[in-house]
Amino acid sequence: MHEIDSRRPVKWISVPIVAKEQLQDVKYEKSEGEGIAKITINRPSKRNAFTPRTVLELSWCFADARDDPKVGVIILTGEGTLAFCSGGDQSVRGQGGYVGADEIPRLNVLDLQIQIRRLPKPVIAMVAGYAVGGGHILHMVCDITIAADNAVFGQTGPKVGSFDAGYGSTQMARLIGQKKAREMWFLARMYSAQQALDMGLVNTVVPLEQLEEETLVWCREILQNSPTAIRVLKAALNAAEDGHAGIQELGGNATLLFYLTEEGNEGRKAYLEKRPPDFSKFKRLP
Numbered sequence: 282m283h284e285i286d287s288r289r290p291v292k293w294i295s296v297p298i299v300a301k302e303q304l305q306d307v308k309y310e311k312s313e314g315e316g317i318a319k320i321t322i323n324r325p326s327k328r329n330a331f332t333p334r335t336v337l338e339l340s341w342c343f344a345d346a347r348d349d350p351k352v353g354v355i356i357l358t359g360e361g362t363l364a365f366c367s368g369g370d371q372s373v374r375g376q377g378g379y380v381g382a383d384e385i386p387r388l389n390v391l392d393l394q395i396q397i398r399r400l401p402k403p404v405i406a407m408v409a410g411y412a413v414g415g416g417h418i419l420h421m422v423c424d425i426t427i428a429a430d431n432a433v434f435g436q437t438g439p440k441v442g443s444f445d446a447g448y449g450s451t452q453m454a455r456l457i458g459q460k461k462a463r464e465m466w467f468l469a470r471m472y473s474a475q476q477a478l479d480m481g482l483v484n485t486v487v488p489l490e491q492l493e494e495e496t497l498v499w500c501r502e503i504l505q506n507s508p509t510a511i512r513v514l515k516a517a518l519n520a521a522e523d524g525h526a527g528i529q530e531l532g533g534n535a536t537l538l539f540y541l542t543e544e545g546n547e548g549r550k551a552y553l554e555k556r557p558p559d560f561s562k563f564k565r566l567p
């Protein structure tokens with residue numbers, strides 16, 4: 282039998298990181314003088330269906346919005362009035378996932394869902410037209426959904442041979458309850474904006490022509506409130522449902538806040554000054 286030498290030396294090859302490129306499938310905008318970022322899926326001829334490339338571009342934009350200290354709230358939307366997003370682009374679906382230029386099959390929208398969920402700023406889905414399949418899940422993982430009166434919501438997975446057994450199922454059940462979630466997935470029906478509002482799937486419904494105006498009102502109201510309070514509340518609401526990952530997210534916020542205190546800095550300073558830390562002046566509050 283051929284012996285494998287598991288102690289053989291390794292050869293490390295330096296790998297260049299691909300730099301971010303021009304956006305093709307997504308529009309990324311920021312409001313002048315205000316802390317609002319808008320990310321728009323820009324494939325209206327495909328009802329804003331996403332490919333691996335679209336998802337990658339969305340991820341770049343969300344990362345930028347996360348890192349920009351001037352941004353306090355992010356809008357996710359779709360180009361045009363016919364669709365927010367119609368889910369994975371079935372024309373690039375291959376064996377084992379959606380296939381892009383690199384020919385690797387991916388389900389990278391799952392990473393995007395996590396990125397939105399964990400982003401420490403509110404993400405508002407601004408939905409006109411269809412939010413179906415993976416597009417429906419994207420709006421569900423956003424913190425708030427503002428729907429136009431022409432919005433249509435639904436899961437098509439069981440019709441096209443797909444399903445999301447992650448947030449697409451569990452978060453849906455948290456939002457609308459187990460019975461309704463089973464109905465939505467098993468029957469794969471479409472629901473109007475009003476029905477979605479009645480189920481607790483969206484926060485409000487407004488006339489299509491007022492969609493952006495109303496979304497901006499919500500954004501501006503959020504921006505008037507404490508960013509740290511909102512950040513920790515988002516993490517707390519996630520933590521109750523996300524197990525260890527949720528606690529880690531909430532815990533990260535506690536560490537961040539501690540790093541901002543004199544007590545937290547005393548430990549760091551003492552280490553760098555090669556002296557014992559003096560925590561005696563810090564109160565032990567009840």
Ligand SMILES: CC(C)(COP(=O)(O)OP(=O)(O)OC[C@H]1O[C@@H](n2cnc3c(N)ncnc32)[C@H](O)[C@@H]1OP(=O)(O)O)[C@@H](O)C(=O)NCCC(=O)NCCSC(=O)CCC(=O)c1ccccc1C(=O)O
Pocket residue numbers: 326327328330363364367368369370371372379388389390391411413414415416418437438441443444445446449
């Ligand atoms: C959205 C519709 C109901 C809109 O209907 P209508 O307004 O009549 O427009 P059409 O004429 O049907 O469409 C116009 C044009 O767009 C093309 N198109 C629309 N949607 C898609 C799509 N998803 N993929 C590819 N192409 C699409 C359509 O073919 C037309 O093109 P022409 O060339 O003009 O003919 C309706 O379009 C519709 O039902 N669309 C399909 C919805 C759907 O089934 N989506 C896929 C669901 S499965 C999914 O999203 C999986 C996602 C995923 O990656 C995933 C993986 C792992 C775990 C979880 C997930 C996850 O779900 O997130």
